[in-house]
Amino acid sequence: MKTFSVLLRRNMRLFFRDKGMFFTSLITPAILLVLYVTFLGDVYRDSFVMNLPAALPVPEKLLDGLVAGQLISSILAVSCVTVAFCSNFLMVQDKALGTATDLRVSPVRASTLSVAYYVSTLAVTLIICFCAAGLCFGYAAVAGWYLSLADTVRLLCDVVLLVLFGTALSSVINFFLSSQGQISAVGTIVSSGYGFICGAYMPISSFGEGLQKVISFLPGTYGTALVRTHAMQGAVAELHSLGLPETETEQIMLAMDMRIRFFGNTVPEPVMYLILGGVTAVLILVYVLLNKLKKR
Amino acid sequence: MTNMIDICGLCKSYGDVQAVRDLTFSVREGELFAFLGENGAGKSTTINIICTALAKDSGTVTVCGADIDREAERVRKAIGVVYQGSRLDGPLSVWDNLESRAALYGITGAEFRARVAELAERLDFQELLRRPLRKLSGGQRRRIDIARALLHRPRLLILDEPTTGLDPQTRKLLWQVVEDLRREEGLTVFLTTHYMEEAAQADSVIILDRGSIAAQGTPLELKNAWTGDHITLYNVSAGEVARLGLPAEELRDAFRITVPNTAAATELILAHPEIFRDYEIIKGCMDDVFLNVTGRNLEGGEGK
Structure with missing residues (x-):
C-alpha cells in the first residue's frame, strides 16, 4: 500500500509540476464555456422560443436557465472525457522516456503500476x-438557477462517473501508445470528435435514425443524457408548472436527449447508470489485464 | 565461487535481425565483468534480457540462481541497473526520485531516509537532494542514477556505459564507489563500456561481435592471444633498425617494432644486444585486442 501511495504521489507531482499541462487542462473547460455562450447561446435560446407554444408565458430568466442547463451539461459531458485523455499522458511519456523500463525492472507488480497511473x-x-x-x-447561477439540491448532487455524481469512464477509456487506448506524438494525435481526435458522438455538441435526437441507433450503442451517450437530465430537469419542470402540456414537456425532454431511446424503448435512468458503470468496470478490468498480460 | 549469471544458448531476434546468437557465458560472484562490443553488437539486448525487461527467443538465463522466466521477481530484487541515459524523472527533486524508486522495493519511511543518507554520503550528493534532477549537471545526474541502482542493496550491479561523457573527477568517484562496494559487500559488477582502460581493470572480459562471442578471457589472456608486444627502441639509427629485418614505425625520437609475443621479443633482444641498448617492451592494450578481435583494423581484416 505504501508503494502504491508513493507511486501515486510521484504521478500527481509530475502532472502538477508541468504547469503548462495543468493550466491547459484547467483552462479548456473555461474556454469552452465562453465559446458556447458566445456562439451557441442565442442559437439554443431561439430554438427553445420557436418550439415552445406562443401562448405560454415563459419568463426570460427561465429561458436563460434552460439555455444554461444545456450549455453546462454539454461542457461537463465533454470535459470529463477529454480532460481525462489530456491528463493521462504520463503512462505514455514514461514509455517514451524509458522510465517505464526503470519501473518494471523492479519487483513492483504490474497491476500496482497500472492502478497508480x-x-x-x-x-x-x-x-x-x-x-x-x-x-x-x-x-x-447568474443566468438562471433551476437545479434542485438533489439534481446538483446527482450532477456531481455524473461528473465522477463520467471521469471514471473517461479515465478508464483513455487508459485502455493509451496502453497501446508509446510516443508523445501518438498521444497528442489521440488527444486531438478525441477532443474534436467525442463531443459529437456523445451528443454534447448536437442532441442525438437531431441526427438521422440510423446514426441515432449506432450512437445508442456508445456508453458516452448515456453519460451525456444523465448530465443533461440533471442540469435541465429543474428548468423543464418549471416550464411544466407554467402550463406546458405533458406531451410537449416529454417532447422537449426527448429533443434535449434527456430521454434516450434504444430501438424504440426509453432507457430508464438507473439503466443508464448501470450501462455507464458497467462499461467503466469492464474497461478498468481490461486495462489491468492488459498490463498483467503485457509481454516484456 | 558461485556464478552470479549463467547464460546458455541465448538467442534474440528483432524480425529478420539476429541481435543475439547462441550466447553462452557465466559471471562469477564478486567479479568485475566487462562486456564489450560495437554499437549494435547485442550488448543492450543481452542486458535487457538479464534485467527481465525483454523476452528472449530461446536459451536459459539464470541470475543469482533464479531463472529469469520463472522467478523474475527474485531476479529484479537482486539487480540494480544504471542505464546509458538517466531514466529518472527530470521535473522531480532528487529526493522525490529516490523516494519513488525506493518504494518499488518496499523501502519507505525511516529505512528510506537512512539509506538515502548513506548513499548521499558515499556518492557525495547531500547538497543536491532538494534540487530538481533536470537542473543537475551530467556528472551529478550520474551519481543519482547510481544511487537509484544501489537503493535496495543489489547483489549484481549492471552498468551500461556508465562513464560515457563524464568528467574525469566523476569517473574517478564512480569507480571508487564501485570498488568500495565490491570490496565491502562483494558486489558483482556487469559492465559495458567504450573505454578500454576500464575494461582492462575487469576480472573477465567478453567481446561481442554481431551478436556472438568473438573472444573471452581475462585482460591478460586476451592481450596474449590477440595482440603482440611493442618494443620501443631509443638512441638507434634507422640503419641499425633495418638490420633487424622487421617492419618498424618511426616515432619522434625512437622506433617501434611489434613482435608476436614476449618470447619473440626476448629472442630478438638476445640476438641483437648491440642494438638493444635503450629500450622498453609494452604489451598490447585492450584497444588493440578489441580492434584485432572485431577484425576491423589489423592483420588482414577478419580476425585471427
Whole structure:
C-alpha cells in the first residue's frame, strides 16, 4: 500500500509540476464555456422560443436557465472525457522516456503500476472537472438557477462517473501508445470528435435514425443524457408548472436527449447508470489485464 | 565461487535481425565483468534480457540462481541497473526520485531516509537532494542514477556505459564507489563500456561481435592471444633498425617494432644486444585486442 501511495504521489507531482499541462487542462473547460455562450447561446435560446407554444408565458430568466442547463451539461459531458485523455499522458511519456523500463525492472507488480497511473489520472481529472463544474454552476447561477439540491448532487455524481469512464477509456487506448506524438494525435481526435458522438455538441435526437441507433450503442451517450437530465430537469419542470402540456414537456425532454431511446424503448435512468458503470468496470478490468498480460 | 549469471544458448531476434546468437557465458560472484562490443553488437539486448525487461527467443538465463522466466521477481530484487541515459524523472527533486524508486522495493519511511543518507554520503550528493534532477549537471545526474541502482542493496550491479561523457573527477568517484562496494559487500559488477582502460581493470572480459562471442578471457589472456608486444627502441639509427629485418614505425625520437609475443621479443633482444641498448617492451592494450578481435583494423581484416 505504501508503494502504491508513493507511486501515486510521484504521478500527481509530475502532472502538477508541468504547469503548462495543468493550466491547459484547467483552462479548456473555461474556454469552452465562453465559446458556447458566445456562439451557441442565442442559437439554443431561439430554438427553445420557436418550439415552445406562443401562448405560454415563459419568463426570460427561465429561458436563460434552460439555455444554461444545456450549455453546462454539454461542457461537463465533454470535459470529463477529454480532460481525462489530456491528463493521462504520463503512462505514455514514461514509455517514451524509458522510465517505464526503470519501473518494471523492479519487483513492483504490474497491476500496482497500472492502478497508480489510473488513480492519479482520475484524481487530476476530478480536480479539473470539479473546477469546471464550479465554473458552470457559477454561470448557471447568474443566468438562471433551476437545479434542485438533489439534481446538483446527482450532477456531481455524473461528473465522477463520467471521469471514471473517461479515465478508464483513455487508459485502455493509451496502453497501446508509446510516443508523445501518438498521444497528442489521440488527444486531438478525441477532443474534436467525442463531443459529437456523445451528443454534447448536437442532441442525438437531431441526427438521422440510423446514426441515432449506432450512437445508442456508445456508453458516452448515456453519460451525456444523465448530465443533461440533471442540469435541465429543474428548468423543464418549471416550464411544466407554467402550463406546458405533458406531451410537449416529454417532447422537449426527448429533443434535449434527456430521454434516450434504444430501438424504440426509453432507457430508464438507473439503466443508464448501470450501462455507464458497467462499461467503466469492464474497461478498468481490461486495462489491468492488459498490463498483467503485457509481454516484456 | 558461485556464478552470479549463467547464460546458455541465448538467442534474440528483432524480425529478420539476429541481435543475439547462441550466447553462452557465466559471471562469477564478486567479479568485475566487462562486456564489450560495437554499437549494435547485442550488448543492450543481452542486458535487457538479464534485467527481465525483454523476452528472449530461446536459451536459459539464470541470475543469482533464479531463472529469469520463472522467478523474475527474485531476479529484479537482486539487480540494480544504471542505464546509458538517466531514466529518472527530470521535473522531480532528487529526493522525490529516490523516494519513488525506493518504494518499488518496499523501502519507505525511516529505512528510506537512512539509506538515502548513506548513499548521499558515499556518492557525495547531500547538497543536491532538494534540487530538481533536470537542473543537475551530467556528472551529478550520474551519481543519482547510481544511487537509484544501489537503493535496495543489489547483489549484481549492471552498468551500461556508465562513464560515457563524464568528467574525469566523476569517473574517478564512480569507480571508487564501485570498488568500495565490491570490496565491502562483494558486489558483482556487469559492465559495458567504450573505454578500454576500464575494461582492462575487469576480472573477465567478453567481446561481442554481431551478436556472438568473438573472444573471452581475462585482460591478460586476451592481450596474449590477440595482440603482440611493442618494443620501443631509443638512441638507434634507422640503419641499425633495418638490420633487424622487421617492419618498424618511426616515432619522434625512437622506433617501434611489434613482435608476436614476449618470447619473440626476448629472442630478438638476445640476438641483437648491440642494438638493444635503450629500450622498453609494452604489451598490447585492450584497444588493440578489441580492434584485432572485431577484425576491423589489423592483420588482414577478419580476425585471427
